[in-house]
Amino acid sequence: MEYYIADSAVFIMGTGIEPHRMITIPSVVNELKSNEASMRFELARENGARVEMPEDSSRKAVMEIAKETRDCEELSATDVDILAKALEYKGTSVLLTDDYAVQNVARILGIEVKPVAQKKIKDVLVWQKECVGCRRRFDSGDVCPVCGSSLKKRRKRKI
Ligand SMILES: [Zn+2]
Structure with missing residues (x-):
């Protein structure tokens, strides 16, 4: 099967x-x-x-x-x-x-x-970046502008 x-x-x-x-x-x-x-x-x-x-x-x-x-x-x-x-x-x-x-x-x-x-999925899910250090969220980028740690992609639901 x-x-x-x-x-x-x-x-x-x-x-x-x-x-x-x-x-x-x-x-x-x-x-x-x-x-x-x-x-x-x-x-x-x-x-x-x-x-x-x-x-x-x-x-x-x-x-x-x-x-x-x-x-x-x-x-x-x-x-x-x-x-x-x-x-x-x-x-x-x-x-x-x-x-x-x-x-x-x-x-x-x-x-x-x-x-x-x-x-269609683009209307339902959007992506955000989250800092692995301070957990702040950003729309884009690879490095956190606040603490300098790296940013990881996360799923976020569009409202
Ligand atoms: Zn940070």
Whole structure:
């Protein structure tokens, strides 16, 4: 049976995928803020969708590749987790994501990827940079103008 590894876009946008073929990770579930997305997830889980924690060894494998391609700066902890989970099901699964950095790393790892709604997703999710030092948030940049620490990309819902 072929599985679908579901990034948050799957629950935000909705898809026609059979829930019993769907696998996601705890951090994706925690990022679902809207009632609509949470309800889609609950419904999928009631009908057989699985929530699985990725293994540390697969996380490490993802980070090694992401460092080589320099995508590691663009990947959030959730992105690494979803890639790690997809890696564990490589060959029997398709990763559903609209994140370009995730798609890029997935291709290098030999993971099959399909977008959910690349154009529409931009209306739903926006990105921000958060300082690893002082936690201030900025729209762009790589270095915090306040404390000089590096900035990491974070997902932020558009209101
Ligand atoms: Zn700072």
